[in-house]
Amino acid sequence: MAPTRRRQLRTLGALALGLSLTLAACGGDDEGVPIDDAPADDTEDPGAADDDPDADEAPRGTLIAAISGEPDQFDPHATSAYASFQVLENVYDTLVAPDADGEFQPSLATEWDTSDDGLTWTFTLREGVTFHDGSDFTAADVVYSFNRIIDDEMANAFRFASVDEISAADDHTVVITLTEPTPALLANIGGFKGMSIIPEGAADEVDLATEAVGTGPFELGTLGAGGITITAYDEYWGGPASIEAVEFRYIGEATTALTALRTGEIHWTDNIPPQDIDGLGDESGIEVGVSPSVDYWYVALNQAVEPWDQIEARQAVAFGINRQQVVDVAQFGAATVNQTAIPEDSFWYHDYTPFDHDPGQARQLLDAAGVDEGQPLGLMVVQDTEGVQAAQVIESNLAEIGIDVTIEQEPSSTWLDRQAEGEFDAFMWSWLGNLDPFDFYHAQHYSEGGFNAQGYHNDELDGLLEQAAAETDQDARKALYDQAAELIAGEASYIYLYNPDVVQAWADGLGGYEIRPDRAINFENVTLPE
Amino acid sequence: MNDETRGGGPTGAAGPTQPGATDRLGATDRLDVVGDKHRPRWQETLLLLARNPMAVAASLVLLLLVLVGVLGEWLAPYGYNEQFVGGQLESPSTDHWFGTDEFGRDVFSRVLMGAEVSLRVGAVAVGISLVAGVLIGLFAGYFGRWLDDALMRFMDMLFAFPALLMAIAVLAILGRGENNAMIAIGIVYTPIFARVTRASVLSVREEVFIRASRASGAGSLRIIFRHVLPNAAPPIIVQTTISLAFAILSEAALSFVGLGTQPPNPSWGLMLSEGRGFVEHAWWMALFPGLAIFFVVLAFNVLGDALRDVLDPRQRSVLTGKGAGR
Numbered sequence: 001m002a003p004t005r006r007r008q009l010r011t012l013g014a015l016a017l018g019l020s021l022t023l024a025a026c027g028g029d030d031e032g033v034p035i036d037d038a039p040a041d042d043t044e045d046p047g048a049a050d051d052d053p054d055a056d057e058a059p060r061g062t063l064i065a066a067i068s069g070e071p072d073q074f075d076p077h078a079t080s081a082y083a084s085f086q087v088l089e090n091v092y093d094t095l096v097a098p099d100a101d102g103e104f105q106p107s108l109a110t111e112w113d114t115s116d117d118g119l120t121w122t123f124t125l126r127e128g129v130t131f132h133d134g135s136d137f138t139a140a141d142v143v144y145s146f147n148r149i150i151d152d153e154m155a156n157a158f159r160f161a162s163v164d165e166i167s168a169a170d171d172h173t174v175v176i177t178l179t180e181p182t183p184a185l186l187a188n189i190g191g192f193k194g195m196s197i198i199p200e201g202a203a204d205e206v207d208l209a210t211e212a213v214g215t216g217p218f219e220l221g222t223l224g225a226g227g228i229t230i231t232a233y234d235e236y237w238g239g240p241a242s243i244e245a246v247e248f249r250y251i252g253e254a255t256t257a258l259t260a261l262r263t264g265e266i267h268w269t270d271n272i273p274p275q276d277i278d279g280l281g282d283e284s285g286i287e288v289g290v291s292p293s294v295d296y297w298y299v300a301l302n303q304a305v306e307p308w309d310q311i312e313a314r315q316a317v318a319f320g321i322n323r324q325q326v327v328d329v330a331q332f333g334a335a336t337v338n339q340t341a342i343p344e345d346s347f348w349y350h351d352y353t354p355f356d357h358d359p360g361q362a363r364q365l366l367d368a369a370g371v372d373e374g375q376p377l378g379l380m381v382v383q384d385t386e387g388v389q390a391a392q393v394i395e396s397n398l399a400e401i402g403i404d405v406t407i408e409q410e411p412s413s414t415w416l417d418r419q420a421e422g423e424f425d426a427f428m429w430s431w432l433g434n435l436d437p438f439d440f441y442h443a444q445h446y447s448e449g450g451f452n453a454q455g456y457h458n459d460e461l462d463g464l465l466e467q468a469a470a471e472t473d474q475d476a477r478k479a480l481y482d483q484a485a486e487l488i489a490g491e492a493s494y495i496y497l498y499n500p501d502v503v504q505a506w507a508d509g510l511g512g513y514e515i516r517p518d519r520a521i522n523f524e525n526v527t528l529p530e
Numbered sequence: 531m532n533d534e535t536r537g538g539g540p541t542g543a544a545g546p547t548q549p550g551a552t553d554r555l556g557a558t559d560r561l562d563v564v565g566d567k568h569r570p571r572w573q574e575t576l577l578l579l580a581r582n583p584m585a586v587a588a589s590l591v592l593l594l595l596v597l598v599g600v601l602g603e604w605l606a607p608y609g610y611n612e613q614f615v616g617g618q619l620e621s622p623s624t625d626h627w628f629g630t631d632e633f634g635r636d637v638f639s640r641v642l643m644g645a646e647v648s649l650r651v652g653a654v655a656v657g658i659s660l661v662a663g664v665l666i667g668l669f670a671g672y673f674g675r676w677l678d679d680a681l682m683r684f685m686d687m688l689f690a691f692p693a694l695l696m697a698i699a700v701l702a703i704l705g706r707g708e709n710n711a712m713i714a715i716g717i718v719y720t721p722i723f724a725r726v727t728r729a730s731v732l733s734v735r736e737e738v739f740i741r742a743s744r745a746s747g748a749g750s751l752r753i754i755f756r757h758v759l760p761n762a763a764p765p766i767i768v769q770t771t772i773s774l775a776f777a778i779l780s781e782a783a784l785s786f787v788g789l790g791t792q793p794p795n796p797s798w799g800l801m802l803s804e805g806r807g808f809v810e811h812a813w814w815m816a817l818f819p820g821l822a823i824f825f826v827v828l829a830f831n832v833l834g835d836a837l838r839d840v841l842d843p844r845q846r847s848v849l850t851g852k853g854a855g856r
Binding site for chain 2: 254255273275276279322325328329383384388389391392393395396399407409
């Protein structure tokens with residue numbers, strides 16, 4: 001999957017605004033094989049896990065977590081798979097990191113300053129931090145890491161679009177100079193582990209796809225076919241993790257993961273059949289965490305293809321979809337219907353709902369656009385995602401207004417290729433983990449945006465997006481993005497569907513774990529059940 | 531087919547062979563049974579089958595399957611993707627005999643229309659392996675030597691893979707979908723047909739009437755298709771019936787793992803797969819498609835067994851009450 005992604009990005013050239021986290025849970029493989037090199041006693045009694053004779057402190061144990069996807073690789077700058085980031089979250093650090101509320105907190109940088117013109121940002125780095133290979137963390141590592149992303153046109157190079165230069169003032173000071181004010185800079189360099197700091201020269205010295213040299217609380221262990229184990233790094237700057245190790249198992253089948261949790265084979269999973277969420281809360285021995293997320297699901301129509309080049313035809317589809325029904329079926333209610341991208345709980349949320357389900361209105365718009373009954377529409381979805389469920393509802397919805405939907409399931413790599421080549425009538429997927437409105441709207445809808453695969457073009461919107469990207473006053477910036485959102489949703493560049501909830505479940509008694517809207521999973525402070 | 535063989539052409543030479551004249555119970559014995567009755571062979575086969583109540587029951591089930599497969603769309607009370615908002619996961623009732631699924635779709639209608647998918651996949655997939663396998667088996671068996679070695683070793687190679695694994699591998703190359711599933715299943719079952727055909731051909735080609743035909747100057751192709759194939763047919767017919775069961779089962783299995791029929795189209799395997807996650811909430815989602823698969827596969831197997839009894843010369847002699855000279 002990853003090589004394909006890189007190829008796609010190359011073809012997009014310098015403007016390749018990496019798809020960041022879109023990569024929804026591509027739980028492609030159904031075989032969730034529990035791996036057998038697991039400590040045997042853990043499977044029987046999760047509480048008693050301690051078979052590391054080298055542990056110099058009291059027994060801390062190994063947490064076993066089941067994730068649905070298999071990481072494609074472990075190079076944080078190159079991968080865009082969520083499964084990879086679930087592991088890397090615990091292995092690498094960024095300069096700043098979002099807390100559970102999405103506010104940026106110090107991480108490898110302890111403090112930062114912005115010049116009055118907003119063009120120079122100075123970051124003071126944490127002292128006494130070492131990488132897993134024992135080397136010291138300095139400003140040179142930051143300069144190297146960021147330049148690697150920019151120079152090698154990595155997935156997230158677009159986040160540095162406004163960066164002029166990154167330099168080391170001294171060993172513990174990094175200065176970033178910008179071509180224009182960039183209020184989203186913290187989100188750009190610390191929003192997720194795709195912007196991780198690696199040691200200078202690491203890309204040439206180790207194979208980052210399979211090895212990791214981070215500064216985080218855990219070290220990457222050896223890769224197995226059915227999972228990977230990360231072990232606590234005792235020299236971690238934040239103090240040693242509360243557990244010795246985390247074993248990630250790849251279990252693609254949600255019912256299998258849930259059974260494993262029920263039988264005590266695993267401690268934690270984010271792979272839960274939506275229909276079981278309701279009943280799980282009452283089960284003894286299991287705790288369920290549900291939190292609104294910052295993800296969104298959407299449909300986009302190819303505006304280079306008739307009749308979808310007409311606003312009316314696109315709006316008809318927006319009116320034709322019964323979002324609540326999609327949510328009820330695909331997520332069993334564990335989602336919030338939304339007609340824009342940004343979820344209700346965010347500061348950037350804008351209440352704008354022009355398209356309530358109305359087949360009559362939809363049909364009128366189609367007539368106005370000259371679209372006949374029986375108009376075919378190929379809807380491309382990624383196989384084995386909840387999108388397949390949602391697509392079946394949409395097929396049924398649009399049949400009512402005379403649009404004949406064919407669901408085209410593709411593996412994520414093919415899906416991305418077809419998206420990049422423009423070979424589709426419509427596509428549906430999700431974006432994950434965005435925090436700043438720039439992430440939500442810019443690359444997807446700006447005329448020259450790297451992810452404007454649907455081909456939306458609106459000069460007014462381009463102006464708004466450019467202005468908003470450089471606006472430093474937060475309220476003024478929000479007003480600009482509100483206007484942008486109305487254009488984007490109103491002219492159905494994307495047809496927004498819903499924001500899914502983050503749903504995770506863990507063994508009763510697992511302490512210190514916090515469920516987060518951005519789906520970052522952090523096991524640093526977790527304690528195992530007794 | 532056999533009548534035709536006997537009726538015209540040089541095979542007539544085989545006619546006078548006496549019962550039990552040869553140890554190998556090949557065409558000669560079969561011909562006798564028919565000859566004495568003066569009744570077309572297929573009629574007799576049907577008569578013999580009709581005496582077996584299990585075979586009759588199986589045939590009725592399969593007849594029903596064909597009817598439903600052809601008329602399913604008209605018989606079904608609702609559309610296969612017609613969704614009742616607010617009517618999700620309803621238990622079986624007079625409105626929805628088999629209940630509704632998580633989309634609020636009528637399971638009864640979907641099971642009915644799933645018959646068409648099973649039937650189509652079964653027929654096309656077995657058709658592919660029948661044509662390919664029989665051709666390979668005929669040529670390998672008739673010509674022997676290096677052609678036999680080359681073809682059959684290749685078949686052995688295909689045969690060495692577990693059937694389902696092989697189908698999954700083929701689908702990994704072709705991509706998922708119903709049509710590709712048919713091709714994959716067709717490829718997987720080809721070696722079985724090749725083997726059955728070759729085995730049968732090996733005995734038939736040594737028959738006197740074949741040698742006579744060759745001696746009288748008939749071309750190889752003419753001999754193969756006019757004389758060898760018809761006389762080698764009975765085991766192939768039995769294999770076809772049984773393979774239909776396997777093909778339908780394979781389609782269900784492939785759809786179950788998401789490689790076969792794609793949603794929202796109804797396929798029993800796919801419905802079973804979707805229903806599996808709901809066993810605790812809505813048992814009817816998995817039960818009814820499961821039963822449908824069960825009955826159809828059972829029917830094909832029973833019919834296949836019965837056909838084998840009837841078409842096997844030894845058994846047939848017993849059934850018709852005429853000893854084969856033993």
